[in-house]
Amino acid sequence: MERIMKINNIAYTCLTHYCEQGLGDKEILCWIEKDLTERTFTYNDFETESNKIANILKILQVKNEDVVSIFLPRSLLLISSFFGILKRQAISCILFSTLGEDALLDRLGNSQAKIVITKNSLVRKILANKEDLPKLEAILVVDVNEHKNNFVLSLNKLMGDVSTNHDYTHQLNAETPAFLQYTSGSTGKPKGAMHVHGAIQDIIQS
Numbered sequence: 229m230e231r232i233m234k235i236n237n238i239a240y241t242c243l244t245h246y247c248e249q250g251l252g253d254k255e256i257l258c259w260i261e262k263d264l265t266e267r268t269f270t271y272n273d274f275e276t277e278s279n280k281i282a283n284i285l286k287i288l289q290v291k292n293e294d295v296v297s298i299f300l301p302r303s304l305l306l307i308s309s310f311f312g313i314l315k316r317q318a319i320s321c322i323l324f325s326t327l328g329e330d331a332l333l334d335r336l337g338n339s340q341a342k343i344v345i346t347k348n349s350l351v352r353k354i355l356a357n358k359e360d361l362p363k364l365e366a367i368l369v370v371d372v373n374e375h376k377n378n379f380v381l382s383l384n385k386l387m388g389d390v391s392t393n394h395d396y397t398h399q400l401n402a403e404t405p406a407f408l409q410y411t412s413g414s415t416g417k418p419k420g421a422m423h424v425h426g427a428i429q430d431i432i433q434s
Contacts, residue, residue: 235402235426239278239314242428244398246271259304274308279394280387281312287390288343288366292317293405295339299332299346299354301325305370305383309345310407315396318342319422320407325350333357334418335410336364347371351380402426 236245246252252272259267290296296313298320300306306322313320321339323332325347332353336344340363344354348371358364368383375381406425410418 233402233426234399235404235429237314237317237396237398237400238406238425238428239311239396240398241432243271243275243278243311247275269304274311276392277305277308277387278311278315279392280390281309281383282315282394282396283390284368284383284386285312285316285318285343286394287386290316290318290342293319294342295319295321295408296343296345297321297323297336297339297341299323299325299327299344299350300370301347303370305345314406314425315394317397317400317404319405321410321420322407323410327353329353329356331418333360335420336361338410338418339408339420342366343368345370345383355380400425 246254252275253270255268255270257269259269285296296318298306298309310320310322321335321341323335327335336354336357337360341361342363343366344364345368346354348369351367351369354367367380368386369380370383372382373384375385402425404425405422406427407423408420409423410420412418
């Protein structure tokens, strides 16, 4: 009988485990703004924010191995969104915020993304391709406070209505998909490379 290797969810390894060990208040990131002001963040900060995002995805009926794309510049919400997606056992797909409409369509269409998390100034790029993205069910906008309609939703508003706790499965099959990364597409259509939760052990050991 084939033995199935179990591994911790990447979100558990990187966040929840440390909170359970009493290290939740440990500062793990210093964020420097453009004006050089600094803010520090703890394991608990990312744990609670990612829990809220996982709860929102649950409300939106995101299921195991659904693809949720993060179309954002580098930001704190990008980090929290990544871990929140993994807690739902969905597949995270981070896309460069500088992508044009055609390049964005290639990646969202190929991955069959169900949800996109983005900022208000980038929504138009997604809406320009909406008719060619039949699997896309919602856009979550991080920097507006009200829903535009039933398709373009305010992540801030939704996060104010959900719990900071989220129960999720800590141990998974090592081959459970975790995140999808696309090649540049400079020599043809961009190709998606799937990474699994088990890969975290190779990263830790290296």
